[in-house]
Amino acid sequence: MTEAGQPLIQIQDLTKVFYTDEIETHALSGVHLSIAKGEYVAMSGPSGCGKSTLLSIIGLLDTPTEGKYSLNGKTVENLDFAERSRIRNQEIGFIFQSFNLIGDLTVYENVELPLTYRQRMPAPDRKKRVMEALERVGMAHRVRHYPSQLSGGQQQRVAVARALGGKPSILLADEPTGNLDSRNGEAVMELLQNLHREGATICMVTHDPRFAKHAQREVHLFDGKVVAEEELKKLMADVHA
Amino acid sequence: MNGLVQDVRYALRQLRKTPGFACTAIVILALGIGGTTAIFSAINPILFEPLPYPQARRIVMLWYAGDDGSRIPQTFHTFRELEERSRSLDTIAVMKPWQPTLTGADQPERFDGQRISANYFRTLGVSPAWGRDFQASDDVYHGPKIVILSNGLWQRHFGGDSSIIGRQVKLDDDSYTVIGVMPRAFDNVLSPSAEVWSPLQYDKGNISSAQTKEWGHHLRMVGRLRAGISMAQARNDLGWIAHTPLPEFPRPAWASLDRGVIANSLQDDVGSGVKPALLAVLGAVILVLLIACVNVTNLLLARGAQRLGEFSMRAALGAPRARLVRQLLTESLLLAMLGGVFGIVVAQVGIRALVALSPPELPRVNAIRLDGTVFAFALVITALIGLVVGLIPALHAFRSDLHIGAQQSSGRTPGGHQLTRRTLVVSEVAIALVLLVSAGLLLRSLQRLFAIDPGFDASHVLTMQVQESGHQYDADSVRARFFTQALEAVRQVSGVTAAAFTSQLPLSGDFETYGVQFELDPNDNSEAALRYAVSPGYFEAMRIPLLRGRLLDEHDVTGAPQAVVFSESFAKRKFPGQDPLGKRVRIGPDIGHADRPWAAIVGVVGDVKQASLALSQSDAFYTATTQWSWVDNVQSLVIRTSGDAAALAPAIRKAIWSVDRNQAIVRVATMDNLLVNSEGERHFVLILFEAFGLAALVLAATGIYGVLSGSVTERTREIGLRTALGATPVDILALVVRQGMTMTGLGVVIGLSGAAIASHSLITLLFGVSRLDPFTYLGVIAVLGFVSMIACAVPARRAAKVDPMVALRYE
Structure with a gap:
C-alpha cells in the first residue's frame, strides 16, 4: 500500500526508443507522470502519440529505455521477468479494447485465471473473489457461459471483473470502449466511474474526448511528450494547417 | 476434366x-x-x-511323424514303399544336401547341391532348359555320374557355354557328365542355394540290413498330389499305408511309421x-x-x-x-x-x-x-x-x-481441428508404445538368450569347415593324416594358442545324433545323443570345462581302448547318483554288434548348446576322431587366438593349403558371429522392430511437437494475455508441457492395452521374458515420456518467450 501523500505511480524523465533496422523511433521522450491512489486519469492524444506505449510501461508489459518508474513506492523499471509478472498479477488489472477473454474458458474461469497464477491461494478464496468481482459488474448470472455467448458489452464487463478479481492497486484500461457501440460504451464507462467512486485507481487510454471527460484528470500526449491541453490544441491545429 | x-x-x-x-x-x-x-x-x-x-498347391511335403509329433526326415526305404503304394500321389521324390568340391580350377570351390531321386524336378513341375532331366535308369546304385547345373553356375563358371551338355566336370575328384541346365527362373525353394544336382543312387536292394544309410532318417520327401485329390484324401491314403505294413516292405523299429506320415502343402x-x-x-x-x-x-x-x-x-x-x-x-x-x-x-x-x-x-x-x-x-x-x-x-x-x-476477438479458438489433431497424436503415441514395447520385449529376450552360457568361451575363436575331396583320401588313414598335418600347420601360425577339429560345430547349424547303447541296459536302443568326433585339444580350444575324469588326448587312437566323454546332462540322466566314469557304451554303428568292443566313459564335460541358445538339448558324447568308425571327410576347425580371431583367417587358410591346396575351406566365421547368427531370426525381427519402434518414436515426437507448435502459434495471443495477467514463464512452460504430456499420458494408457494384446503375436519369439514384463513396459513409458518432454520443450520455450505486448498489439 502507498503511504499517505505518496503517489501510486511515479514516472520521471521516461523515454522509450524503438529500433527498427537503423531507424530510431522515439515513442516517449522525457515523460513525467504521477498518479495518486484513488485517482482516475485519462490519457489521450492522437494516434501514434505514445499513449499505449506509456500504458504498457505502466502495466510492466514493456520496459523504458531510460527514466525512472516506481509503483507503490517500489522501483520497477529494472525488475526481472518473473518479478514483473508477479507485480502485474497482484498490483495491476488490465482492461483491453477487444476484451481478450479466452474463448475456451467460461466466464468464471476467465475471471479466475489471474488468481490461478498466485501461489498458495486456496480455491475457496479464489471462488469468493471471482464471484465478488462478477457481482460488482453484474455478470454473476453468466458464470457458465462462454465469451462467444455474450454480447460485446457483457464481454467487456467480464474483462473488468477479471481485472478487479485480483484486487489490484490500479486498473489500466486501453480504449475500453473501442469495440463497443455507444450504448455499451457508456455502460462500461459508468461501470468504471462506479469503481472509481468505490476507491479504485484507474488509468485509461482513450482517444474519445467524451469518455476522457469521465476522468478526474486528463493527460495529453503528443509525439511522445506530455503536453498541456492548450498546447495540444495548438499543436493539433499546426498539424492540420 | x-x-x-x-x-x-x-x-x-x-x-x-x-x-x-x-x-x-x-x-x-x-x-x-x-x-x-x-x-x-x-x-x-x-x-x-x-x-x-x-x-x-498340389505339391506336398511328407515327413515321418516322431513320437512327439515332430517332423522327422524320411528313410530311403520308406520313400520306396510310399512311391510304390500311394494312390494319392502322382510323383514322389527325396533329396539330401550335397556339397561337392569342384577341383581342377585355380582354387577348389565347394558348391551347394542336392542329391535327388529321379522324380524331383518332375514333382516340382519343372524341367531343364537345356539337356534332359534325370530318368529312373540314372537313379540306380552305382549308376552313371551325371549332373544338372543351375543357370547361375552355368553362366558363372562355364560362361554360358552352349556346348556344356555332355561336358565333363570334376567334382570331388570324380568326373561327372553334365546332362542338363535348369532355367534361369527356376526357384528351388527346398534348397535355394543348390547349384548342382546329381541322382541319389541309393541301393534299393539293401532293405534287410538295418544299419545302412538307406534306413537312415536323413531324406526330405516331396510329392505331387494326383489331380483332383485333396490334402485330406492324401492324408487318409498315407495313413492307411502307414498302418498296414506289407511283408515286401519290412520296417525296422525306427522307421515303423506307427505315428503315420505328416503331410503339409509345400507352401505351408x-x-x-x-x-x-x-x-x-x-x-x-x-x-x-x-x-x-x-x-x-x-x-x-x-x-x-x-x-x-x-x-x-x-x-x-x-x-x-x-x-x-x-x-x-x-x-x-x-x-x-x-x-x-x-x-x-x-x-x-x-x-x-x-x-x-x-x-x-x-x-x-x-x-x-x-x-x-x-x-x-x-x-x-x-x-x-x-x-x-x-x-x-x-x-x-x-x-x-x-x-x-x-x-477473431474472444470467439472460441478455431480449434475443432486441434481436438482432432490431439486425438491423432494420442493415437500416434499409443501405436509407438505398442511398437516400442514389442521391440523392448524382443531386446530383453535376446539379452536373456545371450546371457545364457553356451558351454564354451566364444571369444577369440575362429572357425571354418574343411572338406576333403579326391580319391587320394578314400582311405581313412590318409584322410586322418591330412587333418593331423593341417592341424599341425595351423598350430604353427603366429597368434594361434590352440586348435582342433570337430565333426560338428556348436551353433553352426550342424546337428548330428547317433544312437548310444548302454552296457547296463543293452536291449534299450532308443537313446540318441549328439556325436562329436574331435581331435585332441578340442576341449581346451573351446574351453569346455572338464567336470570329472579326463579329456580325450593323443593316447586315444586306433587300437587303444575306446574312450568316450559324456556331457554332464547325459551322464546325470543315465547314471543318476552314480559315478559315470568307467561305465561302458556302444556308440553309433557299433550298436548291436556284439563283436565290437565297449567304449568306456573316461570323462564328463560341461553341457554345450548345439542347435540354439534357447534349446537345452544337451545329451552329447565325444569320441576321438581316430576312434570313431570312420574319419569324417568334412570337419570343422576351431582356432583359439591371442588377438583378433577374424584377422587370422587368411593365414589359417594358407596353412591348410600348404598341406593340400585342393581342399575346400568354407563357412569361415568367428565363434562370436556364430553365436549371434544362431539367433538370426530373433535378431532379424529385433532389428526390424527397433527400426520401426525408432521411426514410430520419432514420428510420435514429431506429432506432439507439431501439434504443440501449432497450438502455441494459434494461442500466441492467449499466451500473451496470460503473461499480461501475471503468468510467469514457468506457468506458461507448465501450460504447454501439461498439454503435451496429457496427450502422451492418454496415448500411453491406450497403448498399454494395445501392447498387451499385440505381444500375443510375439510369444514364439520371446525367451525368458513375459509378454507383460513390467520392466520393459516401464522402460518404454520412461523413454516415451522423456522423448515427449523433449518434443514439448521447444514449443514450450517458445511460448514462455511470448512477449506480453503481443496481447496488446492486437488492439
Missing part, C-alpha cells in the same frame, strides 16, 4: 509454395510406403504368393517356421504406416487451419463445398503419389537391407524383389493413403463454418 487439371495444377502450386511442409509430408509418406512395400516384398513370396511351380511347410515372425513384422510395419498417415493427416489439418481464410474466400466466391473437398483430396492424393514414388526408392533400399540382414531360416530370399505384384501393392496403398490422409482434413473443411476465418 478441366476442373481436375486445375485442381492438380493448384495442388502443385500449393506444394511449391510450402516446400517445408511438402518435403516433410513426402518424406514421412515415403518412409511409410517404402517400409511397408519392402516388408510386403519379403512376405508375399513366402506367405501369400503361390510357389513358382505349375499347380503349386516353407513358411511355417518363419510365419509368426513375418506376421509380427508385417503388423509392425502396418503400425508404422499408420503413424506416418496420422502424422501427415495432422500436417494437413494444421495447414487446413492456416488456409481457413482461403477457403472462406473461395466459398464467398461461390465454390461449392464438394469442390473444396475435392481440391483438398487432390492435394493429398498428389502428396501420396509423390510419397509413393520416393517410397519405391526407399523400398528398393529396404529390400536390399532385408536381403542382407535376412537370417538363414528365411526361405525364398531370392524371390524378395520389387516385382509387378509389389509395385501394384505400393500403388494401392499409395492411393488409399492419399484418400485416408486427405479425408479428415477435407471433412473438417466441409464441416467448418467458413465465416470463422474472419472472426
Whole structure:
C-alpha cells in the first residue's frame, strides 16, 4: 500500500526508443507522470502519440529505455521477468479494447485465471473473489457461459471483473470502449466511474474526448511528450494547417 | 476434366509454395510406403504368393511323424514303399544336401547341391532348359555320374557355354557328365542355394540290413498330389499305408511309421517356421504406416487451419463445398503419389537391407524383389493413403463454418481441428508404445538368450569347415593324416594358442545324433545323443570345462581302448547318483554288434548348446576322431587366438593349403558371429522392430511437437494475455508441457492395452521374458515420456518467450 501523500505511480524523465533496422523511433521522450491512489486519469492524444506505449510501461508489459518508474513506492523499471509478472498479477488489472477473454474458458474461469497464477491461494478464496468481482459488474448470472455467448458489452464487463478479481492497486484500461457501440460504451464507462467512486485507481487510454471527460484528470500526449491541453490544441491545429 | 487439371495444377502450386511442409509430408509418406512395400516384398513370396511351380498347391511335403509329433526326415526305404503304394500321389521324390568340391580350377570351390531321386524336378513341375532331366535308369546304385547345373553356375563358371551338355566336370575328384541346365527362373525353394544336382543312387536292394544309410532318417520327401485329390484324401491314403505294413516292405523299429506320415502343402511347410515372425513384422510395419498417415493427416489439418481464410474466400466466391473437398483430396492424393514414388526408392533400399540382414531360416530370399505384384501393392496403398490422409482434413473443411476465418476477438479458438489433431497424436503415441514395447520385449529376450552360457568361451575363436575331396583320401588313414598335418600347420601360425577339429560345430547349424547303447541296459536302443568326433585339444580350444575324469588326448587312437566323454546332462540322466566314469557304451554303428568292443566313459564335460541358445538339448558324447568308425571327410576347425580371431583367417587358410591346396575351406566365421547368427531370426525381427519402434518414436515426437507448435502459434495471443495477467514463464512452460504430456499420458494408457494384446503375436519369439514384463513396459513409458518432454520443450520455450505486448498489439 502507498503511504499517505505518496503517489501510486511515479514516472520521471521516461523515454522509450524503438529500433527498427537503423531507424530510431522515439515513442516517449522525457515523460513525467504521477498518479495518486484513488485517482482516475485519462490519457489521450492522437494516434501514434505514445499513449499505449506509456500504458504498457505502466502495466510492466514493456520496459523504458531510460527514466525512472516506481509503483507503490517500489522501483520497477529494472525488475526481472518473473518479478514483473508477479507485480502485474497482484498490483495491476488490465482492461483491453477487444476484451481478450479466452474463448475456451467460461466466464468464471476467465475471471479466475489471474488468481490461478498466485501461489498458495486456496480455491475457496479464489471462488469468493471471482464471484465478488462478477457481482460488482453484474455478470454473476453468466458464470457458465462462454465469451462467444455474450454480447460485446457483457464481454467487456467480464474483462473488468477479471481485472478487479485480483484486487489490484490500479486498473489500466486501453480504449475500453473501442469495440463497443455507444450504448455499451457508456455502460462500461459508468461501470468504471462506479469503481472509481468505490476507491479504485484507474488509468485509461482513450482517444474519445467524451469518455476522457469521465476522468478526474486528463493527460495529453503528443509525439511522445506530455503536453498541456492548450498546447495540444495548438499543436493539433499546426498539424492540420 | 478441366476442373481436375486445375485442381492438380493448384495442388502443385500449393506444394511449391510450402516446400517445408511438402518435403516433410513426402518424406514421412515415403518412409511409410517404402517400409511397408519392402516388408510386403519379403512376405508375399513366402506367405501369400503361390510357389513358382505349375499347380503349386498340389505339391506336398511328407515327413515321418516322431513320437512327439515332430517332423522327422524320411528313410530311403520308406520313400520306396510310399512311391510304390500311394494312390494319392502322382510323383514322389527325396533329396539330401550335397556339397561337392569342384577341383581342377585355380582354387577348389565347394558348391551347394542336392542329391535327388529321379522324380524331383518332375514333382516340382519343372524341367531343364537345356539337356534332359534325370530318368529312373540314372537313379540306380552305382549308376552313371551325371549332373544338372543351375543357370547361375552355368553362366558363372562355364560362361554360358552352349556346348556344356555332355561336358565333363570334376567334382570331388570324380568326373561327372553334365546332362542338363535348369532355367534361369527356376526357384528351388527346398534348397535355394543348390547349384548342382546329381541322382541319389541309393541301393534299393539293401532293405534287410538295418544299419545302412538307406534306413537312415536323413531324406526330405516331396510329392505331387494326383489331380483332383485333396490334402485330406492324401492324408487318409498315407495313413492307411502307414498302418498296414506289407511283408515286401519290412520296417525296422525306427522307421515303423506307427505315428503315420505328416503331410503339409509345400507352401505351408516353407513358411511355417518363419510365419509368426513375418506376421509380427508385417503388423509392425502396418503400425508404422499408420503413424506416418496420422502424422501427415495432422500436417494437413494444421495447414487446413492456416488456409481457413482461403477457403472462406473461395466459398464467398461461390465454390461449392464438394469442390473444396475435392481440391483438398487432390492435394493429398498428389502428396501420396509423390510419397509413393520416393517410397519405391526407399523400398528398393529396404529390400536390399532385408536381403542382407535376412537370417538363414528365411526361405525364398531370392524371390524378395520389387516385382509387378509389389509395385501394384505400393500403388494401392499409395492411393488409399492419399484418400485416408486427405479425408479428415477435407471433412473438417466441409464441416467448418467458413465465416470463422474472419472472426477473431474472444470467439472460441478455431480449434475443432486441434481436438482432432490431439486425438491423432494420442493415437500416434499409443501405436509407438505398442511398437516400442514389442521391440523392448524382443531386446530383453535376446539379452536373456545371450546371457545364457553356451558351454564354451566364444571369444577369440575362429572357425571354418574343411572338406576333403579326391580319391587320394578314400582311405581313412590318409584322410586322418591330412587333418593331423593341417592341424599341425595351423598350430604353427603366429597368434594361434590352440586348435582342433570337430565333426560338428556348436551353433553352426550342424546337428548330428547317433544312437548310444548302454552296457547296463543293452536291449534299450532308443537313446540318441549328439556325436562329436574331435581331435585332441578340442576341449581346451573351446574351453569346455572338464567336470570329472579326463579329456580325450593323443593316447586315444586306433587300437587303444575306446574312450568316450559324456556331457554332464547325459551322464546325470543315465547314471543318476552314480559315478559315470568307467561305465561302458556302444556308440553309433557299433550298436548291436556284439563283436565290437565297449567304449568306456573316461570323462564328463560341461553341457554345450548345439542347435540354439534357447534349446537345452544337451545329451552329447565325444569320441576321438581316430576312434570313431570312420574319419569324417568334412570337419570343422576351431582356432583359439591371442588377438583378433577374424584377422587370422587368411593365414589359417594358407596353412591348410600348404598341406593340400585342393581342399575346400568354407563357412569361415568367428565363434562370436556364430553365436549371434544362431539367433538370426530373433535378431532379424529385433532389428526390424527397433527400426520401426525408432521411426514410430520419432514420428510420435514429431506429432506432439507439431501439434504443440501449432497450438502455441494459434494461442500466441492467449499466451500473451496470460503473461499480461501475471503468468510467469514457468506457468506458461507448465501450460504447454501439461498439454503435451496429457496427450502422451492418454496415448500411453491406450497403448498399454494395445501392447498387451499385440505381444500375443510375439510369444514364439520371446525367451525368458513375459509378454507383460513390467520392466520393459516401464522402460518404454520412461523413454516415451522423456522423448515427449523433449518434443514439448521447444514449443514450450517458445511460448514462455511470448512477449506480453503481443496481447496488446492486437488492439
